[in-house]
Amino acid sequence: MAEKPTISTAKLKRRTVIAGLGATVAMPWVARAQGSNVVRIGVPTKTYYPTIIAETAIRQKLFEKEGLKPELTIYRSGAEGFEALAAGAADIVMNSTMSVAGGLKRGVNARCVANAANGYYGWQLVVKTDSPITKVADIAGKKVGITSAGSGTDILALWTVAEHKIQFTRVPLGGGGLVPNLLTGNIDATVLYSPLTYKVVDEKVARTLIDYGKAVPAHSTGSWIATDKVIKERPDVVQKAVNALYGGVGFLVDDKNRDAAVKLVAEIDEIPEKIAGFELDNNLKLISRTGEFKLEWVERALDNARLIGMKELADPKEVYVEQFKPVPTKA
Secondary structure (H helix, E strand, O other), X not given: OOOOOEEOOOOOEEEEOOOOOHHHHHOOHHHHOOOOOEEEEEEOOOOOHHHHHHHHHHHOOHHHHOOOEEEEEEOOOHXXXXXXXXXXXXXXXXXXXXXXXXXXXXXXXXXXXXXXXOOOXXXXXXXXXXXXXXXXXXXXXXXXXXXXXXXXXXXXXXXXXXXXXXXXXXXXXXXXXXXXXXXXXOOOEEXXXXXXXXXHHHOOOEEEEEEHHHHOOOOOOEEEEEEHHHHHHOHHHHHHHHHHHHHHHHHHHOHHHHHXXXXXXXXXXXXXXXXXXXXXXXXHHHOOOOOOOOHHHHHHHHHHHHHOOOOOOOOHHHHEOOOOOOOOOOO
């Protein structure tokens, strides 16, 4: 999902990782030295809710109101962003909560500083509209598309196996291969994420068997994450960045901003405004507005991590800190 990097002004830079993390990590620290008010934010991919939040906060100048200069990097995956954080190439990234639990056991001293979402909102198990499959039990023994092993789609596929006590073959196809392979009949069903889910259902080329945002019990699916070093040495920057990010959330979910929010989502995700409206109402309006953590949410997240084979995980209580309670910046 990479795109050409663009620089909007001397103060605000959107950087998209195209050739991988290597070049970023290899840069001498002195070359990456930043002013005390610069905050480097990393998000997993372009068409994903964290990017919409961060872009909204930037465009509404919420970081500037907090006295910060944001640099937003759009990585090719959550794993790549997490690697950048570990390497000191980012200050705050969005990634799965479970990644912190796994990282702590491998020497990556990072913590979740604000909870982003408690569900896979907009993620669904879908089949072709004319498929003979009418219920979840019917996919037993079938082929189900996922993006890759260990991904969010894989977690939900394995949750389906455990919850419905059925077995099927998981077929990794990458994000771009899910819909084409479903429509050509190479797979029987697929786990799909928003806004693609809204698009294929609206176009009546697919229908939903499971809405995971409603079916899976609440748990911390994603968090804003910072290293212990940044938390200790730059706590004011972390707090201000969190304020700006949740100010972005506040702007998006405020009904008086609906028209502007729909246009913003459509532009950032490069989707029709109709689909952007679905994304706003069924995903963005359900994400956390407070950043609050509950131990049970983190525990369930780590239970899901074990579904995909993660074994060495930190204690749930070590995964997050509660000192950074968002005070959303007003647009």
